[in-house]
Amino acid sequence: MRKYFTLLESLLSGIADNRERIAIVWKDRRYTYEWLLQRIALWHDDLVSRGVQPGAIVALEGDFSPNAVALLLALAKRAAITVPVSRSLPVARKDVYSAVAGPEWVFRVDADDDVAAAWQPAAAPHALCEQLKERQHPGLIIFSSGTTGTPKAVLHDLSRLLAVPKAGREPAAMLSFYLFDHIGGIDTLLKTLANGWTVVTVQDRSPDAVCAAIERHRIEVLPVSPTFLNLMLLGRTYEDYDLSSLRTITYGTEPMPESTLARLHALFPEIKLRQTYGLSELGALKVRSKSSGSLWVRPEGAGVEFRVLDGILHTRSASSMLGYLNAPSPFTEDGWFDTGDAVEVDGEYLKILGRKSETINVGGQKVHPIEVESVIQELAHVASVTVFAEKNPIMGQILCARLSLSSQQNVKEFTQRLRQYCREKLQAYKVPVKIEFHEGGLQYSERFKKLRPARA
Helix, strand or coil: CHHHHHHHHHHHHHHHHCCCCEEEEECCEEEEHHHHHHHHHHHHHHHHHHCCCCCCEEEEEECCCHHHHHHHHHHHHCCCEEEEEECCCCHHHHHHHHHHHCCCEEEEECCCCCEEEEECCCCCCCHHHHHHHHHCCCEEEEECCCCCCCCCEEEEEHHHHCCCCCCCCCCCEEEECCCCCCHHHHHHHHHHHHCCCEEEECCCCCHHHHHHHHHHHCCCEEEECHHHHHHHHHCCHHHHCCCCCCCEEEECCCCCCHHHHHHHHHHCCCCEEEECEEECCCEEECEEECCCCCCEEEECCCCEEEEEECCEEEEEECCCCCEECCCCCCECCCCCEEEEEEEEEECCEEEEEEEHHHCEEECCEEECHHHHHHHHCCCCCEEEEEEEEEEECCCEEEEEEEEEECCCCCHHHHHHHHHHHHHHHCCHHHCCCEEEECCCCCCECCCCCECCCCCC
16 A cells, blocks of 8 residues: 555656646646646545545546546545546447446546536446455556457556656657547556656647647657558648657557558658557556667566567566456466467567457468558558458458558559559468458548458
8 A cells, every 4th residue: 555655646746846847738728737736636625525435436538638637646646446438439338338347426527628527326346446445546447449349347556557667858748649548548648747748638639630739839759559650641741740849759559560660760760769569458568669660679677577479479567457347367377468469579579460369361371461551551542451351161261451542543453553562572372362442431440540340
């Protein structure tokens, strides 16, 4: 218990040490660390007066607005178990979150940063939540993406995530790109505040809005997904704004196509490009890219271990979740977590190839979709591409590619050109057999992550 309070006090002390600095930029309005510190105290008193007890499960719906941030930290100070819910989430998904997590309090922070709170009857909490309550540690419930089936409810001991190391450099402005209920969004927020930096929020996460924010607020650190970066490159949005303040672009949540990274590095040779690695179950683990133009990363950081079994990455770390609320424990008896990510190994470096579940078996030969997608994206007029499998009675599976084009093309001629290019760049079994053209826009979710069809 003492360790938790030391970590939280350290974070709040860091906030107090930076009273005059800007903590949050929201709708172009600036909020100092002094304001944030006062607002955390105000909301903590409000929680006490309402009767929100340590260990209470509280849904917090919003985005990274000033009151939502202050409430999140006040709930941690109160040792509650918080369920962050993105305001943009569909109602049906919010209902799923509520049914699984069982919050007894719901705080809603609207688009104007006004807060409404309501109590509701709740079922008996999960045994893991009871453990947190006994320790009087704050908790965090994050839901997996759940693209197929019910999303898994991931329970974290928030005190572990509060142990954010100091970066040891001058204050910077960092954009808050990932959504409020994403582990990457929570990590960005905690890292920014722990270092006395400025978190710049955006209501619109389109390339135009993000680039405009970079120019207006002189943002130095940009954490985004490879899909977002591909969209920015495709639309040449970077040409319309002054991005000279950027020092670092970090990318994660999905594999990066090598062709996208190469183009990005050529366009911005002075910007450090750094891959991140994390899962809802693990938090953000510290890795270091071999270089700005490389997809190879080296695990770093105290308390984190990595191993590779049969080409699949396993980890063991202090920031790992306590467990799922609605699924069996995925940990081995000695605490290792199977990430499900296929990797290559070169000495102390790893390359993330994608999810094991997405690997395609063509006549006994394994194909990782990202490798084929990277090659196809080198072709002119390709806006986005998704490689997936279809069942085949002879080969087991065949390779399919679904393309979105950036301009009108003769489909027959383009298909021939694509197949010829793939034959020159890839082994024969990696050349798509079936090619589809997607007319409904680009193939990504609201989280700027590639949407893949269900496994064949």
